[in-house]
Amino acid sequence: MSENAKKPTKKKVELLPQFVNYRHVWVCIESERGEVHPVSWELLGEGRKLANALGVELCGVVICGPGERGKAICGEAFQYGADKCYLLQDDVLTDYRNEPYTKALTDLVNTYQPEILMLGASTLGRDLAGSVATTLGTGLVADCTELVIDTDTRNLASTRPTFGGSLLCTIMTQRHRPQMATVRPRVMAMPEAEAGRNGEIIEVAFSMIETSIITKVLEFIADDTRDKPNLPFADIIVAGGRGMKNQENFRHVWDLARVLGAEVGASRPVVQAGWAELDRQVGQSGKTVRPKLYIAAGISGAIQHRVGMDGADVIIAINIDANAPIFDFAHYGIVGNANTVLPALTEAFRSHLAQMKQTG
Structure with missing residues (x-):
């Protein structure tokens, strides 16, 4: 021109x-x-x-x-x-x-x-x-x-x-x-x-x-008066996806959440499979959340899930697929099997928190 x-x-x-x-x-x-x-x-x-x-x-x-x-x-x-x-x-x-x-x-x-x-x-x-x-x-x-x-x-x-x-x-x-x-x-x-x-x-x-x-x-x-999760206002959420493979493995999500004092979230396929209740679903057809920390384990990061959680202050993604879309917007990424990484994180946090408690 x-x-x-x-x-x-x-x-x-x-x-x-x-x-x-x-x-x-x-x-x-x-x-x-x-x-x-x-x-x-x-x-x-x-x-x-x-x-x-x-x-x-x-x-x-x-x-x-x-x-x-x-x-x-x-x-x-x-x-x-x-x-x-x-x-x-x-x-x-x-x-x-x-x-x-x-x-x-x-x-x-x-x-x-x-x-x-x-x-x-x-x-x-x-x-x-x-x-x-x-x-x-x-x-x-x-x-x-x-x-x-x-x-x-x-x-x-x-x-x-x-x-x-x-x-x-x-x-x-x-x-x-x-x-x-x-x-x-x-x-x-x-x-x-x-x-x-x-x-x-x-x-x-x-x-x-x-x-x-x-x-x-x-x-x-x-x-x-109802005992239900309150994901939208949780400070820390540990969420699991289809990459957890089965309901038995999904307990690793619960174990880490208990140690961190976090809420448990889930992707839509996990809820559809019956591994978690509907009130824990994060995404377009579930809850929108804005925690200080969001740990996504075995979640690919499709847009349906992303719109429900990308307002988190810090997102840590764990996925065995290095090309998973979630790594495009996560702040920190761990390429690995979530069923191996989550137990390691749980033990590390449990040990660290115990040390902090001992030292006052």
Whole structure:
């Protein structure tokens, strides 16, 4: 190309007239009995970046019962980046039910017209997001792994795995507002809270007759009463894959995890084979994790697994195949049979920890 040749210019697309009044980025803050799900703070951290790119405000939406410290939750939201919070409190909102929560959120969206609305892809968030998007007649991109703004169109570019996790696709909602997205817990980094940061609370009246709601809450059973693994918030995870060969060998994963005080994770083939329960599956169809240390033993590193764990601070891969994809993104790699390496690591850590205990 000659020096005088003109470089192609990217044409800026005008915002559709019906979208002119849609402004600001919203995050629906999920809470139960006054306890906020951490995914809400993770979304506020991501929402802050999107709002800055658009030059608009970041707003939280708090929906709860009248005695559930709604204003205190708004105060926490400000510390995690929100500029403003919409607070809806009513007796019928004390426990999550799809019908009143959908009406509360859709009424709020129709009144204040945000251009982006994000929810956590938790059990509650997934149920609510689908109903809200359907009621509003807008697009929803679920289980996103990346969110960025196309500054020429103000469109939200939402990236998510597709075709069973074998590909990543980027989707834009060009002809509808708000643009909705859900993100699974631990996919986005937890932002730093800024103590003393304040914002505006807008209290919004909500009224719905209890007798008009079909579902009733008979009993509330907290998750902490169940003995189940909590992989998304574990600091250390030892995960095993098909390379462990059989269920008997998979005990090597458990042995190392016990010594390190770690959680046990598994790849999809391991869960399908019955060597580990579904709650321990890491990956696109399982849990997304962000531990300080992730040890992957006998896991090839296919994209379906990678999207669930590549946010770990340190990844150590153990695989007999030197060309396994996991070595492309692991921080440290050990080429060897996991059934030989894991027992050696277990004994080494056990000995080291015993020495540390003796020396105080």
